[in-house]
Amino acid sequence: MKNNEVVIETRNLYYAYEDEKYVLKNINLRINKGEIIAILGENGAGKTTLVKHFNGLLKPTKGEVFVLGKNVKDMSVAELSKHVGIVFQNPDHQLFSETVEKEIEFAMVNFGFEKHYIEERIEWALKLMGLEKYRNRSPYTLSIGERKRLTLATVLSYDPDILILDEPTAGQDFLQKEKIAELMNLLKHRKKTIIIVTHDIEFIVNRVERVILLVGGKIIYDGDKRGALTNYKLMKEARLLPPQVSQISWILYNLGVKLPKDILYTEELLRELLRIYKS
Amino acid sequence: MSFLEGFKFRRKDTRIHKLDPRTKFIIVVVYTVLSLIFFNVIPLFILFLSTIFLIYMAESMNEWKKTIRGMFFFLTIIFILNFISISQNKIDYSLAMVLRFLTLTSIFSFFFLTTTPDELALAIEASGISRDYSLMFTMSLRFVPTLAKDLQTIMDALRSRGLELEKGGFIQRIRNYTYVLVPLIVYEIRRSLMIAEALEARGYGATDKISTYFELRMKRIDYIITVIAIIITILVILLKIYGMLPSWLFIKISNI
Numbered sequence: 102m103k104n105n106e107v108v109i110e111t112r113n114l115y116y117a118y119e120d121e122k123y124v125l126k127n128i129n130l131r132i133n134k135g136e137i138i139a140i141l142g143e144n145g146a147g148k149t150t151l152v153k154h155f156n157g158l159l160k161p162t163k164g165e166v167f168v169l170g171k172n173v174k175d176m177s178v179a180e181l182s183k184h185v186g187i188v189f190q191n192p193d194h195q196l197f198s199e200t201v202e203k204e205i206e207f208a209m210v211n212f213g214f215e216k217h218y219i220e221e222r223i224e225w226a227l228k229l230m231g232l233e234k235y236r237n238r239s240p241y242t243l244s245i246g247e248r249k250r251l252t253l254a255t256v257l258s259y260d261p262d263i264l265i266l267d268e269p270t271a272g273q274d275f276l277q278k279e280k281i282a283e284l285m286n287l288l289k290h291r292k293k294t295i296i297i298v299t300h301d302i303e304f305i306v307n308r309v310e311r312v313i314l315l316v317g318g319k320i321i322y323d324g325d326k327r328g329a330l331t332n333y334k335l336m337k338e339a340r341l342l343p344p345q346v347s348q349i350s351w352i353l354y355n356l357g358v359k360l361p362k363d364i365l366y367t368e369e370l371l372r373e374l375l376r377i378y379k380s
Numbered sequence: 381m382s383f384l385e386g387f388k389f390r391r392k393d394t395r396i397h398k399l400d401p402r403t404k405f406i407i408v409v410v411y412t413v414l415s416l417i418f419f420n421v422i423p424l425f426i427l428f429l430s431t432i433f434l435i436y437m438a439e440s441m442n443e444w445k446k447t448i449r450g451m452f453f454f455l456t457i458i459f460i461l462n463f464i465s466i467s468q469n470k471i472d473y474s475l476a477m478v479l480r481f482l483t484l485t486s487i488f489s490f491f492f493l494t495t496t497p498d499e500l501a502l503a504i505e506a507s508g509i510s511r512d513y514s515l516m517f518t519m520s521l522r523f524v525p526t527l528a529k530d531l532q533t534i535m536d537a538l539r540s541r542g543l544e545l546e547k548g549g550f551i552q553r554i555r556n557y558t559y560v561l562v563p564l565i566v567y568e569i570r571r572s573l574m575i576a577e578a579l580e581a582r583g584y585g586a587t588d589k590i591s592t593y594f595e596l597r598m599k600r601i602d603y604i605i606t607v608i609a610i611i612i613t614i615l616v617i618l619l620k621i622y623g624m625l626p627s628w629l630f631i632k633i634s635n636i
């Protein structure tokens with residue numbers, strides 16, 4: 102299967118800001134093309150620091166990082182960003198243009214795309230993120246949800262193969278979260294590799310396959326999401342709240358209801374309860 | 381942004397930290413005056429060495445070193461600018477100016493490393509300046525590191541969209557920095573409005589007479605240091621005016 106093409110790989114990656122202590126410790130990762138991954142961990146676990154290595158914003162203190170088979174050591178951020186798009190958390194740190202259109206255009210101009218192609222892509226991105234009617238507005242006049250979508254549009258517009266979303270759901274309401282979920286679906290169909298950095302467990306339950314748990318700069322779990330999210334000990338170690346459905350199942354289990362301990366979805370819980378009820 | 385390290389307060393238990401902030405402020409003034417009246421390498425070098433000694437007493441060498449290292453670029457510029465704009469005594473004069481800058485940086489670093497923001501606010505208020513201004517001053521100090529972090533975040537986001545800050549000619553580079561400045565200014569204005577609201581919500585400005593946790597008290601050692609510092613300064617100034625300072629202070633090092 103061609104799906105096993107590795108797009109990002111880290112080997113014994115360590116990182117320290119200035120000469121302080123390591124905030125990433127011995128990170129070994131292989132991310133395949135088309136995978137949808139969540140990097141989970143509490144605030145300060147090192148998630149953002151880790152993904153900044155994937156487009157060269159940070160270079161390893163020790164160890165190596167490969168993107169699309171090339172060592173990032175001698176590659177510029179601009180070069181890498183063409184393939185690896187990162188959307189950062191806070192829109193207010195990123196918007197500066199006079200109009201929404203110009204904001205979207207910025208990256209493509211930097212990458213030297215052709216004019217008619219740029220125009221095409223702006224239309225596509227505006228439509229995708231539902232921002233057409235704001236095209237001539239100043240980004241600062243948009244609502245927080247719209248600004249978030251605009252930051253997504255600025256990166257999606259140039260169509261990177263790998264997309265990294267840093268805390269995309271932080272401070273967003275239900276509707277915005279739905280839109281971000283829709284977007285992830287679309288990207289999945291377009292065979293993009295998606296890495297989502299978050300501690301919003303409920304959001305990722307239905308949307309990713311693989312989960313990486315980061316605690317104090319170390320990976321304590323990397324694999325199938327069920328193995329992490331339904332493991333009480335691991336989740337506690339990572340200081341994350343397990344999915345509510347799993348929590349309810351554990352409570353019922355402790356009350357004597359004979360349920361499996363790795364329930365992740367509402368349907369699973371209902372099916373089990375029905376089974377018990379019937380018997 | 382590590383050059384800011386030397387201007388951030390660190391809680392430590394040394395004799396210097398225990399001094400009254402006003403005493404330390406007098407020391408800063410004395411050093412400023414002394415370093416401004418001299419234009420020669422040797423006296424400025426002595427001043428600089430003594431600031432290092434003060435920082436050593438305050439056990440803050442590591443933070444200070446980071447600041448000095450971060451200033452290296454500035455120091456080079458100061459040296460070069462003085463060197464090309466002066467017609468005689470080039471080396472001596474440029475070196476003296478570098479030493480003056482180092483002395484001033486170090487003595488301010490000494491002050492901010494060892495004085496808590498609270499003490500600072502009290503000291504400013506004690507000198508008769510209104511609370512509004514003292515708060516403004518201490519808050520802006522408090523937010524310098526935050527500002528540095530915001531700046532880093534903004535630059536990271538821009539670089540991720542393909543902006544190469546260091547590329548292009550002079551005009552292009554200036555334009556690149558405006559991309560950075562717009563979000564920075566907007567963000568900081570928003571932040572300060574939020575802080576202002578939070579302050580008012582917690583009763584700031586409700587009364588003129590506010591209660592304080594602790595009061596500043598000059599101890600014996602504070603009076604002694606203050607008096608000695610002022611006497612030395614006046615003495616040096618008088619000796620300098622009447623040309624009675626020892627001549628070795630004015631030897632040109634380029635002649636040695």
Ligand SMILES: Nc1ncnc2c1ncn2[C@@H]1O[C@H](COP(=O)(O)OP(=O)(O)O)[C@@H](O)[C@H]1O
Nearest residue numbers: 118124142143144145146147148149150151532
């Ligand atoms: N620019 C920086 N300078 C120094 N330390 C930093 C910097 N950015 C982050 N850190 C530290 O690195 C650790 C990991 O931070 P981060 O990667 O932002 O965590 P997360 O994204 O998981 O919340 C934290 O302890 C944080 O304080």
Ligand SMILES: [Mg+2]
Nearest residue numbers: 148149150267
């Ligand atoms: Mg983060």
